[in-house]
Amino acid sequence: MRSRTLTYLVLGITVTAGVCLYEGWIISRRQAQLEALQQAYEHLVADNHQLRQQQNTAHNQLTLATDDATAKLSEAVSQDPIASAALGAWRDRVGQLRQWASKMPDKTIPEFALLSDDDWLNASKGGDLNSEIGARLALFAVRQTAKVKFAQQLQTALQKYLRAHDDQLPPSMADLQPYFDNPVSDAILQRYAITGTGPLNGNPGDGPPTILERPDAQVDDIFDTQMGIYAHGMSSHSTMPRAIMHTNEILQVAITAYKQSHNGEAPQQVSDLQPYFTEPVDENALGKIGWGWPTN
Numbered sequence: 001m002r003s004r005t006l007t008y009l010v011l012g013i014t015v016t017a018g019v020c021l022y023e024g025w026i027i028s029r030r031q032a033q034l035e036a037l038q039q040a041y042e043h044l045v046a047d048n049h050q051l052r053q054q055q056n057t058a059h060n061q062l063t064l065a066t067d068d069a070t071a072k073l074s075e076a077v078s079q080d081p082i083a084s085a086a087l088g089a090w091r092d093r094v095g096q097l098r099q100w101a102s103k104m105p106d107k108t109i110p111e112f113a114l115l116s117d118d119d120w121l122n123a124s125k126g127g128d129l130n131s132e133i134g135a136r137l138a139l140f141a142v143r144q145t146a147k148v149k150f151a152q153q154l155q156t157a158l159q160k161y162l163r164a165h166d167d168q169l170p171p172s173m174a175d176l177q178p179y180f181d182n183p184v185s186d187a188i189l190q191r192y193a194i195t196g197t198g199p200l201n202g203n204p205g206d207g208p209p210t211i212l213e214r215p216d217a218q219v220d221d222i223f224d225t226q227m228g229i230y231a232h233g234m235s236s237h238s239t240m241p242r243a244i245m246h247t248n249e250i251l252q253v254a255i256t257a258y259k260q261s262h263n264g265e266a267p268q269q270v271s272d273l274q275p276y277f278t279e280p281v282d283e284n285a286l287g288k289i290g291w292g293w294p295t296n
Contacts, residue, residue: 093124097142100135107139107219110187111146114153119145133290140223144236147213147227150188151234153180154211158231167200169210191217192229200231209235222288247285253278 097120101108123141128134157179161170170176173189195212209228218224218239228235238245254276258267267273270286 090121090125093129094120096129097124097135097138100129101139101142104132104135104139107136107143109143109146109191109217109219110185111150111191112142113185113188114149115142115146119149131290136220136223137290140220143219144225147225147236148234150184151227151229153182153184154192154229155231155234156181158210158229162200162231169196169198169200170194171197173211192227243282244285244289247282248289250277250279250281251286251289 094117101112120142123138123145127138127141129138154176157176158170160179161176162168164179172194173192174186177184177189191214192211193214195208195210200210209230211229213227215226218226222240222244224239225236226239228237240248251273254273255267257276258273259265261276
């Protein structure tokens with residue numbers, strides 16, 4: 001009996017020792033794994049720090065290179081009489097267009113605040129800035145650029161609102177204000193209106209726009225457009241009266257025919273086009289649009 005008890009006791013001690021050794025091995029292994037993970041983490045931190053340093057260095061080098069290139073370009077332009085004259089002419093045209101905007105504030109819109117110098121430059125490159133009609137056409141181009149810029153911001157704000165409200169349309173334009181990346185003036189928001197209520201599904205993309213530029217927000221009775229904004233797109237259509245639009249279509253056909261008959265040379269006066277008109281032209285409409293706009 002004592003022998004059996006002693007045997008059990010020795011066996012129990014042996015098993016316990018084996019379990020302890022096994023647990024010790026497990027703990028030792030886990031410690032080794034933990035140390036390996038710790039070392040890997042430290043390597044990652046070091047690599048990340050190095051990558052950030054490299055990124056900052058590259059960014060600083062790019063900034064210096066860009067500044068240097070801009071300085072060299074400015075220096076080259078200043079030393080090149082032709083380039084300097086061209087740059088001066090562009091600046092003069094921008095100044096002239098801005099003067100027209102000051103003379104005709106009724107042809108400007110609050111979205112002009114979103115325009116860059118390049119936007120003004122692009123609008124002033126072509127066309128006649130020595131006449132009121134030419135200036136109105138240039139301001140039309142400026143307005144269109146400004147409207148598209150705002151429409152892009154408005155569409156982003158609308159999408160954010162819809163995601164936050166289970167695709168329910170906002171009750172008013174003011175409800176979209178918190179969803180713009182940058183605050184938008186009330187003067188801009190008041191030029192647009194929500195066209196529907198309820199869920200977005202009730203406003204399919206091929207139906208009316210979710211947001212529409214108000215008809216009474218048009219500032220030019222001939223050269224203007226109306227913007228429409230959907231949740232995933234936008235539209236723009238001319239608000240030119242149909243009679244004037246038809247006259248312009250006749251005019252463009254005549255200008256194209258004249259240029260084809262004169263080796264690409266543009267007509268100098270409206271009388272040059274008389275043989276090329278395919279039907280009688282409304283002289284009143286012709287005077288309103290300016291006979292040479294837009295030349296093909």
